[in-house]
Amino acid sequence: MEKKSQFYLQAQKYWKTVVKKKYSSDCADLQLQIDAHKRLLNIFQAGDYYFLLFDIFNGEITEISPEMESVLGYSPEEMNMSLFMDSIHPQDKPYFLSFEHQATIFFNNAAIDKIGLYKVQYDLRLEKKEGDYARILIQYVLVNYEDRNIYHSFHIHTDITHIKREGIPRCSIIGLDGEPSYYDIQDTASILPSYEIFTKREKTILKRIVEGKTSQQIADELFVSIHTINTHRKNILDKSNTDTPVQLVKKAIEEGWV
Secondary structure, three states: OOOOOHHHHHHHHHHHHHOOOOOOOOOOOHHHHHHHOHHHHHOOOOOOEEEEEEEOOOOEEEEEOOOHHHHHOOOOOOOOHHHHHHOEOHHHHHHHHHHHHHHHHHHHHOOHHHHHHEEEEEEEEEEOOOOOEEEEEEEEEEEEEEOOEEEEEEEEEEEOOOOOOOOOOOEEEEEOOOOOOEOOOOOHHHOOOOOOOOOHHHHHHHHHHHOOOOHHHHHHHHOOOHHHHHHHHHHHHHHHOOOOHHHHHHHHHHHOOO
16 A cells, blocks of 8 residues: 655545545546536636546545646556645645645535535646646536535646746635635635625636637627627726736736636
């Protein structure tokens, strides 16, 4: 049996606070999870990405999509949670523990019917197989939960190295379907609802801007005029105190606005 590091065991202590027993059914395959949680893809793709399903009780990756290899260089078969945690940059490991701790505190105090309405989002530097580091945006929602037992989290990990090369990791818990968001969480005391600077429509457009879509593409998707989209874009730039789309995307990632 593989010996777990103290770093791994500490994280597992946090995970075990949200699940007391093993999931009794077989997990659906990854594609079914993706299909069942399409609304989660309020989760955005601002770069190369892969999906994974995490078994919280066992502290292990259950399934992972083949895109892992193009992002980090590892095949799905060779990646497990120990390797994943070993790949975290040494300076980012305390942030990982803190973020997972804050997330478990949050979900332990959330109403059971609200658990699926939040997305955890934070960034870390992960070492790729060839040795250099990539900045990975980790986004996940909780799935398969009942009676205060949360069995799995469903993740998308996106390479945002081209957007954020420097800076400390940031964590947010983002409300879906109108729930409040909690930005830049540092400790338990900072898990307080954050002021939303953007309207719901502006956040919809901002997500598409981060994904690199043009005003015309956004207008076509939302069935509005390009003039309407350009007006929203100007308002988003003004509210975010940025001058260019590049600055906006970088700040949106850093602040956890999407």
